[in-house]
Amino acid sequence: MKTYQLFIDGQWTDGADGVKEPVINPATEEVIGHFCHATSSDIDRAVASADQGLKDWQAVPQWEKGAILKRAAELLRQRKQDIAQVLTLEQGKPLAESVGEVERAADFIEWGGEEARRMAGRLMSGRDSGNTIEIRMVPVGVVAAFSPWNFPVVLTAKKLAGLLGAGCSCVVKPAEETPGSAIELVKALLDAGVPARTLNVVLGNPAQISSQLIAAPSVRKITFTGSSPVGKLLAAKAGEVMKPVTMELGGHSPVIIFDDVDIEPLAKMLVAKKFFNAGQVCVSPTRFFVHESKYEQFVALFCEHAKHLIVGNGSASTTQMGPLANERRLQAMEQLIADAVSKGARIEIGGRRIGEQGFYFEPTVLTNVSLDADLMSNEIFGPVVPILPFNDEDEVLRIANDVDYGLAAYLFTRDSKRQQRFSEQLTAGTIGVNDVPAHIAEVPLGGWGDSGYGVEGGIEALDAYMKSKFVSLR
Numbered sequence: 045m046k047t048y049q050l051f052i053d054g055q056w057t058d059g060a061d062g063v064k065e066p067v068i069n070p071a072t073e074e075v076i077g078h079f080c081h082a083t084s085s086d087i088d089r090a091v092a093s094a095d096q097g098l099k100d101w102q103a104v105p106q107w108e109k110g111a112i113l114k115r116a117a118e119l120l121r122q123r124k125q126d127i128a129q130v131l132t133l134e135q136g137k138p139l140a141e142s143v144g145e146v147e148r149a150a151d152f153i154e155w156g157g158e159e160a161r162r163m164a165g166r167l168m169s170g171r172d173s174g175n176t177i178e179i180r181m182v183p184v185g186v187v188a189a190f191s192p193w194n195f196p197v198v199l200t201a202k203k204l205a206g207l208l209g210a211g212c213s214c215v216v217k218p219a220e221e222t223p224g225s226a227i228e229l230v231k232a233l234l235d236a237g238v239p240a241r242t243l244n245v246v247l248g249n250p251a252q253i254s255s256q257l258i259a260a261p262s263v264r265k266i267t268f269t270g271s272s273p274v275g276k277l278l279a280a281k282a283g284e285v286m287k288p289v290t291m292e293l294g295g296h297s298p299v300i301i302f303d304d305v306d307i308e309p310l311a312k313m314l315v316a317k318k319f320f321n322a323g324q325v326c327v328s329p330t331r332f333f334v335h336e337s338k339y340e341q342f343v344a345l346f347c348e349h350a351k352h353l354i355v356g357n358g359s360a361s362t363t364q365m366g367p368l369a370n371e372r373r374l375q376a377m378e379q380l381i382a383d384a385v386s387k388g389a390r391i392e393i394g395g396r397r398i399g400e401q402g403f404y405f406e407p408t409v410l411t412n413v414s415l416d417a418d419l420m421s422n423e424i425f426g427p428v429v430p431i432l433p434f435n436d437e438d439e440v441l442r443i444a445n446d447v448d449y450g451l452a453a454y455l456f457t458r459d460s461k462r463q464q465r466f467s468e469q470l471t472a473g474t475i476g477v478n479d480v481p482a483h484i485a486e487v488p489l490g491g492w493g494d495s496g497y498g499v500e501g502g503i504e505a506l507d508a509y510m511k512s513k514f515v516s517l518r
Contacts, residue, residue, distance in 0.1 A: 054240030097241030113157025156205025183211035185264030291496035295451030450492030
């Protein structure tokens with residue numbers, strides 16, 4: 045039974061009022077630990093620490109920053125089995141998925157260290173012989189970083205890689221459902237040599253923490269990964285005090301399957317991609333559109349593979365899909381399915397909670413789904429799949445784009461002209477053509493519309509945490 049403390053001013057500490065809240069294993073609903081609540085005074089201390097930590101980190105040469113981050117990546121790889129155990133216990137995903145997440149987090153931290161060594165300004169001649177212009181890139185300052193529960197290690201790592209690589213300090217608020225795995229990431233960074241005051245961790249009431257951090261004068265940047273409604277609230281608060289934000293928000297990714305592809309291997313691959321992390325993935329394939337000539341075959345194959353998935357405790361080696369992360373997700377699935385069925389949808393497989401202990405839900409496939417059903421316009425974020433037929437290219441493109449989200453979209457066809465046309469006209473930040481790609485460190489990921497703005501990863505990884513300074517030398 046662990047207690048997950050706050051990390052403020054270089055010390056692990058309880059909250060000032062001693063309040064703690066349980067951490068629940070979603071596979072068993074058992075209490076596996078408690079996290080401490082940060083009070084208003086704790087949050088103030090964390091910001092003050094980060095303000096001092098900014099100076100500590102800026103005193104470290106960029107080359108050494110890179111070395112520290114690369115050491116942290118190596119520590120994550122060495123500790124991946126232990127961190128993965130923590131992640132699976134508090135989040136529920138299969139252990140193999142947890143190991144993969146820690147490995148990917150290490151890649152992002154290493155990438156941030158490599159990019160830290162490439163930070164550079166530029167010199168140019170002025171308009172007369174006595175003038176030189178220097179453009180300096182400097183860290184934006186203290187960052188408030190908010191990370192979610194679905195990928196608590198890698199999504200926190202994306203933010204820390206960018207902001208630390210750029211020379212910023214931070215106050216991190218991990219999700220309360222998954223504090224332990226995010227804290228293990230922070231420990232690896234501290235053990236690698238990041239100055240103690242540069243990294244600060246707070247947990248507790250999300251609304252209180254976000255409001256106080258955004259309003260704090262020393263905090264100069266907000267980065268958030270989570271739902272679109274919450275992202276909009278935080279962005280609005282940040283706008284009131286003129287602070288820049290990076291928002292990686294929800295998605296509702298269309299999957300468009302034409303009649304010129306081999307349906308059998310595709311159905312098997314898409315089952316694996318869709319039910320990865322129980323569908324709790326912002327770039328998860330969610331709205332399936334299959335050409336009418338292959339529709340019935342695809343539905344039958346997809347259902348056959350999906351209904352044989354082994355759903356269970358993520359700690360078991362045979363488990364292919366773990367539980368949902370919390371009771372709220374179970375209720376959300378039930379509500380979306382009930383609404384769709386009330387509007388004519390048919391449940392092909394699944395549709396119910398599994399058992400009475402643990403937040404398990406059946407892999408679910410719906411057909412005859414109305415475009416008016418809530419799950420066709422609202423992010424599903426769970427193991428529920430609507431599959432619809434189509435026969436007109438222009439119409440399916442219109443429907444695919446007819447949502448407020450724009451994070452990812454997937455197209456399956458062998459026609460090169462169609463590939464070009466759809467990849468140009470689908471309104472999403474990531475397009476998979478005959479592929480459902482994962483986000484890797486060397487590429488930028490960002491959304492359009494309600495899916496947010498700004499990117500994480502790629503050569504752009506540090507950009508969001510820097511600002512330019514124009515110096516004219518005469």
